[in-house]
Amino acid sequence: MVENPYLLKEAEIVEKIKETTDTYTFRIKCSDSFKPGQYNMIYYFGIGEAPISIAGFDGEILEHTIRAAGDVTSHIDSLKEGDLLYYRGSYGNFWDLEIAKGKSLVLVSGGLGFAAIKWVMEEAIKRKDEFSSVISLYGSKNYDSLLYTYHYEMWYREIDFKITLDNPDPRWKGDVGLITELIRKTKLNKDSIVFMCGPDPMVKFSVIELEKKGITPDRIYVSMERHMKCSVGTCGHCMFGPFFVCKDGPIFRYSEIREFFERKEV
Numbered sequence: 001m002v003e004n005p006y007l008l009k010e011a012e013i014v015e016k017i018k019e020t021t022d023t024y025t026f027r028i029k030c031s032d033s034f035k036p037g038q039y040n041m042i043y044y045f046g047i048g049e050a051p052i053s054i055a056g057f058d059g060e061i062l063e064h065t066i067r068a069a070g071d072v073t074s075h076i077d078s079l080k081e082g083d084l085l086y087y088r089g090s091y092g093n094f095w096d097l098e099i100a101k102g103k104s105l106v107l108v109s110g111g112l113g114f115a116a117i118k119w120v121m122e123e124a125i126k127r128k129d130e131f132s133s134v135i136s137l138y139g140s141k142n143y144d145s146l147l148y149t150y151h152y153e154m155w156y157r158e159i160d161f162k163i164t165l166d167n168p169d170p171r172w173k174g175d176v177g178l179i180t181e182l183i184r185k186t187k188l189n190k191d192s193i194v195f196m197c198g199p200d201p202m203v204k205f206s207v208i209e210l211e212k213k214g215i216t217p218d219r220i221y222v223s224m225e226r227h228m229k230c231s232v233g234t235c236g237h238c239m240f241g242p243f244f245v246c247k248d249g250p251i252f253r254y255s256e257i258r259e260f261f262e263r264k265e266v
């Protein structure tokens with residue numbers, strides 16, 4: 001948690017990478033400290049702010065991948081290299097790689113949820129000797145919505161990195177079908193530790209597939225997205241059962257949130 005959680009900081013955009021028609025990765029010069037799984041509140045003057053996952057940080061360059069979903073994110077996506085980006089953070093808990101030591105680490109992501117998994121995957125690659133294996137399963141709607149394509153060659157080389165597209169495409173020679181199908185096809189140990197981020201239905205049905213493989217919900221950690229305003233546990237916008245997603249999360253052990261996850265109105 002930052003000392004003054006409302007303190008706004010500025011940082012220069014040094015690179016803007018086009019990922020898809022409506023999604024950009026911003027590489028920002030920054031000397032703060034962050035952990036994989038955390039998020040920042042990104043601010044646009046006169047418009048508002050939005051929680052955005054930290055997609056990477058190497059001590060100097062912070063990465064955020066932002067889809068133009070509404071007012072704030074559309075304005076941020078119009079920023080250019082050399083512009084300043086304003087943020088407050090970092091917030092939330094983090095992916096704890098220590099719990100996966102000596103075991104198989106399985107990363108499961110869908111759509112833009114991959115932004116919340118990318119950095120912990122990069123850290124797992126650096127530390128891959130500490131795990132019995134590192135498997136990353138990523139599902140994307142179609143060929144044109146794939147994120148971080150410029151890293152794939154390296155990721156395929158380093159770990160068991162698998163992608164599936166919901167919709168077939170003549171340009172795509174890999175797996176086709178929902179992420180649940182890819183989980184079904186992949187050999188997974190029942191003592192694996194799973195880190196997951198994606199839309200709620202993807203999470204719900206992926207957990208069911210993982211359970212069929214003997215992986216119990218206490219071994220599955222999920223990063224949740226909920227509408228947030230304050231991000232410090234005061235406004236109540238992000239409440240999920242008894243939890244504040246903004247400060248108790250965004251990462252939860254699935255066994256602790258399952259009963260709320262499966263209630264539609266929570």
Ligand SMILES: Cc1cc2nc3c(=O)[nH]c(=O)nc-3n(C[C@H](O)[C@H](O)[C@H](O)COP(=O)(O)OP(=O)(O)OC[C@H]3O[C@@H](n4cnc5c(N)ncnc54)[C@H](O)[C@@H]3O)c2cc1C
Binds near residue numbers: 050069073227
């Ligand atoms: C922890 C966390 C990490 C995130 N990481 C990323 C990331 O890395 N990249 C990224 O692009 N996004 C990320 N998001 C999602 C992003 O914060 C939201 O999409 C945010 O709402 C965008 O703000 P906006 O003002 O641009 O759009 P909004 O105006 O908030 O609209 C976004 C969408 O939400 C709908 N909506 C708006 N208000 C409500 C409401 N009260 N209830 C239900 N639906 C509503 C809108 O119709 C629209 O479809 C993350 C969210 C969380 C909580």
Ligand code: FES
Binds near residue numbers: 227235238
């Ligand atoms: S966003 Fe305000 S309590 Fe969580």
